[in-house]
Amino acid sequence: MTVITFPSTYMALSAEKVVKSAGLEGKLIPVPRKISTSCGMALRLAEHQLDQVLALLDEAGVEIEGVYELADKER
Amino acid sequence: MKVYLDNSATSWPKPEEVYRAVDHFARHVGANAGRSAYEEAIASGRVLLEARILIAQLIKASDPAEIVLAFNATDALNMAIKGVLEPGDHVVTTSMEHNAVMRPLNGVARRTGVTFTIVQAEPTGFLDPAKIAAAIKPETKLVIVNHISNLIGTEAPLAEIGKITTDKGVLFLVDAAQSAGNTPLDVQKMGIDLLAFTGHKALLGFQGTGGLYVRPGVRLKPWREGGTGSESEMDVQPEMMPDALEAGTANCHGWAGVCAGVKHILELGVETIQAQEWRLTKRLLEGLAEIPRVKLYGPDPSVRRGPIVSFNIEGMDGGQVGYELAETYGIMSRTGLHCTPHAHKTVGSFPEGSVRLSLSHFNTAEEIDYTIESIRKLAAE
Numbered sequence: 027m028t029v030i031t032f033p034s035t036y037m038a039l040s041a042e043k044v045v046k047s048a049g050l051e052g053k054l055i056p057v058p059r060k061i062s063t064s065c066g067m068a069l070r071l072a073e074h075q076l077d078q079v080l081a082l083l084d085e086a087g088v089e090i091e092g093v094y095e096l097a098d099k100e101r
Numbered sequence: 102m103k104v105y106l107d108n109s110a111t112s113w114p115k116p117e118e119v120y121r122a123v124d125h126f127a128r129h130v131g132a133n134a135g136r137s138a139y140e141e142a143i144a145s146g147r148v149l150l151e152a153r154i155l156i157a158q159l160i161k162a163s164d165p166a167e168i169v170l171a172f173n174a175t176d177a178l179n180m181a182i183k184g185v186l187e188p189g190d191h192v193v194t195t196s197m198e199h200n201a202v203m204r205p206l207n208g209v210a211r212r213t214g215v216t217f218t219i220v221q222a223e224p225t226g227f228l229d230p231a232k233i234a235a236a237i238k239p240e241t242k243l244v245i246v247n248h249i250s251n252l253i254g255t256e257a258p259l260a261e262i263g264k265i266t267t268d269k270g271v272l273f274l275v276d277a278a279q280s281a282g283n284t285p286l287d288v289q290k291m292g293i294d295l296l297a298f299t300g301h302k303a304l305l306g307f308q309g310t311g312g313l314y315v316r317p318g319v320r321l322k323p324w325r326e327g328g329t330g331s332e333s334e335m336d337v338q339p340e341m342m343p344d345a346l347e348a349g350t351a352n353c354h355g356w357a358g359v360c361a362g363v364k365h366i367l368e369l370g371v372e373t374i375q376a377q378e379w380r381l382t383k384r385l386l387e388g389l390a391e392i393p394r395v396k397l398y399g400p401d402p403s404v405r406r407g408p409i410v411s412f413n414i415e416g417m418d419g420g421q422v423g424y425e426l427a428e429t430y431g432i433m434s435r436t437g438l439h440c441t442p443h444a445h446k447t448v449g450s451f452p453e454g455s456v457r458l459s460l461s462h463f464n465t466a467e468e469i470d471y472t473i474e475s476i477r478k479l480a481a482e
């Protein structure tokens with residue numbers, strides 16, 4: 027499972043909007059406890075779409091904090 | 102007949118979609134925004150994001166993160182004035198300002214030694230940009246201007262003032278409490294650094310919503326500090342916008358209403374609303390101008406302005422006129438000083454005050470004609 031974390035709720039919600047508007051998969055989930063982050067929401071992606079999503083977010087000016095690969099049982 | 106002509110206090114009625122949006126939020130969403138990641142909480146956060154996006158579109162801000170959500174225009178003006186000013190700073194403002202500007206300004210002046218100059222507008226409400234330019238000194242940090250007078254509806258020349266403040270490197274704060282939603286605004290073209298708006302007047306939402314546009318690069322000291330749902334391990338306010346200036350639980354259902362109100366405005370078009378309101382306002386001005394004993398304030402009835410008309414009936418107390426209008430004719434107005442004593446002094450209605458009629462695009466020509474006839478009868482008594 028791939029998740030992106032954000033510096034603020036505003037950025038997390040903006041990211042969700044950008045990803046969904048592009049017809050890609052993106053679901054806001056509580057940040058898994060093992061990740062330290064500024065905002066309690068993370069965006070869960072379909073794995074093979076990470077590069078595409080990062081490019082979209084960059085283009086839209088959405089700031090991210092980190093990208094994590096998690097085994098499904100870790101969440 | 103009941104006629105609501107107190108839209109400058111708060112607009113009523115609201116578009117049908119606004120009632121529906123608030124009802125939907127209250128029944129089916131309910132949750133707080135930005136604090137959890139279950140679906141309803143995320144939906145609540147999306148409402149706030151949508152409000153920022155729609156308002157940014159309305160005032161032509163480049164980035165929705167520049168729209169800080171607050172609780173009314175007063176809150177936003179306090180945030181701007183107290184967030185910008187430091188001891189030793191000088192401010193230029195005008196004689197058309199509301200107490201929402203004058204009181205925080207006098208407050209910081211008294212507490213921190215900030216000084217200010219009040220530029221006098223003409224009795225017609227006209228504000229000469231050259232007088233603003235002349236009042237700017239080397240220590241001037243901020244210019245504050247009311248866009249649409251809440252007393253007589255006259256419009257300040259924002260683009261010209263914005264050019265002056267941009268040239269002189271001074272911050273420009275606009276009080277758009279009476280204009281956001283019914284008068285075109287373009288914060289970028291007009292050189293506006295800070296713009297305070299309120300959600301419950303021409304934006305057609307409910308009380309308890311307002312906000313501040315902050316141009317990127319302008320840093321304000323936080324005025325209200327507290328929980329944001331972000332950087333929760335930190336003891337201090339986050340620096341990222343909009344969290345830097347937002348704290349505490351937002352008025353989520355209120356913002357759901359503002360979203361619906363702004364969508365209504367964007368669908369109709371601000372210019373269409375402005376034209377519709379001006380047709381009604383002009384009709385009212387021209388009708389009242391013909392009544393003996395009625396004294397109208399502000400420019401000639403032919404001069405376009407916001408949907409606000411102030412008058413008195415010679416020899417009658419304004420409070421009495423307002424009371425009779427409501428009791429006998431069902432017309433809701435506002436009398437007194439309208440929180441704007443300097444503007445009353447400017448137009449010549451201080452200390453007695455005036456009767457204010459303020460319209461929205463939901464008023465009808467029939468209501469306006471009925472109002473003119475009612476005032477004619479009252480003045481003939």
Ligand SMILES: Cc1ncc(COP(=O)(O)O)c(C=O)c1O
Binds near residue numbers: 279
């Ligand atoms: C020009 C002006 N500024 C500020 C305000 C304050 O707005 P609010 O009551 O939403 O804080 C008002 C309205 O009351 C107003 O007319």
